[in-house]
Amino acid sequence: xxxxxxxxxxxxxxxxxxxxxxxxxxxxxxxxxxxxxxxxxxxxxxxxxxxxxxxxxxxxxxxxxxxxxxxxxxxxxxxxxxxxxxxxxxxxxxxxxxxxxxxxxxxxxxxxxxxxxxxxxxxxxxxxxxxxxxxxxxxxxxxxxxxxxxxxxxxxxxxxxxxxxxxxxxxxxxxxxxxxxxxxxxxxxxxxxxxxxxxxxxxxxxxxxxxxxxxxxxxxxxxxxxxxxxxxxxxxxxxxxxxxxxxxxxxxx
Numbered sequence: 001x002x003x004x005x006x007x008x009x010x011x012x013x014x015x016x017x018x019x020x021x022x023x024x025x026x027x028x029x030x031x032x033x034x035x036x037x038x039x040x041x042x043x044x045x046x047x048x049x050x051x052x053x054x055x056x057x058x059x060x061x062x063x064x065x066x067x068x069x070x071x072x073x074x075x076x077x078x079x080x081x082x083x084x085x086x087x088x089x090x091x092x093x094x095x096x097x098x099x100x101x102x103x104x105x106x107x108x109x110x111x112x113x114x115x116x117x118x119x120x121x122x123x124x125x126x127x128x129x130x131x132x133x134x135x136x137x138x139x140x141x142x143x144x145x146x147x148x149x150x151x152x153x154x155x156x157x158x159x160x161x162x163x164x165x166x167x168x169x170x171x172x173x174x175x176x177x178x179x180x181x182x183x184x185x186x187x188x189x190x191x192x193x194x195x196x197x198x199x200x201x202x203x204x205x206x207x208x209x210x211x212x213x214x215x216x217x218x219x220x221x222x223x224x225x226x227x228x229x230x231x232x233x234x235x236x237x238x239x240x241x242x243x244x245x246x247x248x249x250x251x252x253x
Contacts, residue, residue: 004068007075008096008104008251009034009048014089015059016127016236022053030054030090034065037085042073051104051243052111055195057235059128061114062093062242066104094251102249110172112242113197115185115233125182130237136208138176138183144207144217145174148187148200155224157200158193167193167224188242195232203230 011034019027023035031048038046048065069075075095082092116129125131148171155167173188185204187197203220206212212220212230220228245251 004070004100006066006068006098006100006102008064008066008098008102008249009092010062010064010094010096010251011090011092012061012063013059013091014128015054015057017087017089019056020054020058021050021060021063030060031065033086033090034082037082038067041078041081041085042069042075044069044071044073049104051108052192052240053194054238054240055198055235058238058240059236060240063240064104064108064243064245066098066102096251098250099248107245107249108243109246110188110190110242110244111192111240112173112186112188113192114239114241115187115197115201116237116239117183117185119181119183122181128236129182130234132205134209136205137210138178138208140214141204141208142176143214144204145176145185145187147214147217147221148174152221153224154193154196154221156220156226156229157196157203158226159195160226162194164193169193169196197238198232198235199226199229201233201237205233206230 013030018030021030023029023031031050035046035048046067048067051064054060079092079095118125118129118131119135151168151170153167154169158167169189169191171189173186175186177184177186185201207214
């Protein structure tokens with residue numbers, strides 16, 4: 001009988017200097033840095049499983065991963081110790097001991113993203129938001145975004161050659177928040193496909209600039225063809241902001 005213990009770790013990162021969350025050869029990733037710190041401080045190999053993956057340059061205001069410890073370890077103060085060790089663009093918030101079957105990816109019931117746009121040069125946004133030098137019609141973009149709500153096949157917004165069992169996602173929120181020169185697109189769903197939010201944003205921007213019509217979005221979704229949708233918006237404007245788990249997963253201090 002295994003005596004291992006499973007933990008959920010909650011953290012955030014600025015993805016500017018990383019090739020996404022997931023480990024890959026010959027590239028620096030957030031997962032690699034986190035596992036290096038855990039291994040050093042807990043004095044045993046640690047393999048993490050993230051709640052999802054983010055692409056190169058994409059940020060996370062809230063991310064979860066789980067890992068198992070096979071040997072007893074000094075877990076006290078690990079959040080403080082990790083934050084002392086990790087680079088300043090990765091921060092750990094909490095560590096929770098959970099059940100052995102709780103899973104950071106498969107147990108998540110919703111995920112929320114924000115896509116940040118700014119409409120004039122700004123030293124506080126230039127690196128972590130997408131600058132538009134010409135203002136699109138956000139009214140038209142919201143009309144189109146309303147068509148995303150519900151359960152649909154979103155293959156048209158998925159990166160090609162992605163192996164998934166289904167392209168269906170249930171979108172429960174898709175709205176623009178406009179605050180002077182700063183615009184945030186909020187989108188929430190039970191799951192997202194690879195590159196989905198960036199492809200959605202790129203398509204909405206084409207509608208906002210008159211390159212596509214609002215009614216085109218329905219045809220694009222039904223086509224299930226990535227080539228019919230717009231180009232992907234840049235990664236630096238995208239933030240994973242919230243992951244929700246069922247109450248049975250004990251995420252409390």
